[in-house]
Amino acid sequence: MTTFYCDFDSRLGRIRLTGDAKALTGLYFIGQKHEPAAEPDWVKDATVAPFPLVREQYGRYERGELSSFDVPVRMDGTPFRKAVWQALRAIPCGSTVSYGELANSLGIPKAARAVAGAVARNPVGVIVPCHRVIGSDGSLTGYAGGLDRKEALLKLENVL
16 A cells, blocks of 8 residues: 655644545654654655645644544554554543543553553644643643644643
């Protein structure tokens, strides 16, 4: 299956999208942790579905006009990671949860660190809102895109 990609500018920096012409497989701030490098066989094409829809919805999100995304997403990972990523999608805009609360919601209360590791590997940032997970003391901790972006995203959502 061909991997397509495109980059675009946002208020929070340049973003790379990856996908397979049916679903979005990645949304990364350029330079963030765990961002995959473009492979030689990847095809750069900003017109491939669902990239135009993602860019349109992301722009509305940044303007405060959209609180949840409606784009096809495919996330490849272990069953554990997929469960964590699915739980992230249930965190409403304008809300936060701690890593421990997220672990509890998955029925594994002693697995906060493992949950944090899965959150850090979320391949579809912002749309799958890993930025809404905070430390148990309310502090902003761990965000692959950088804590400054995490803070900015939470401010966009009127959390901070």
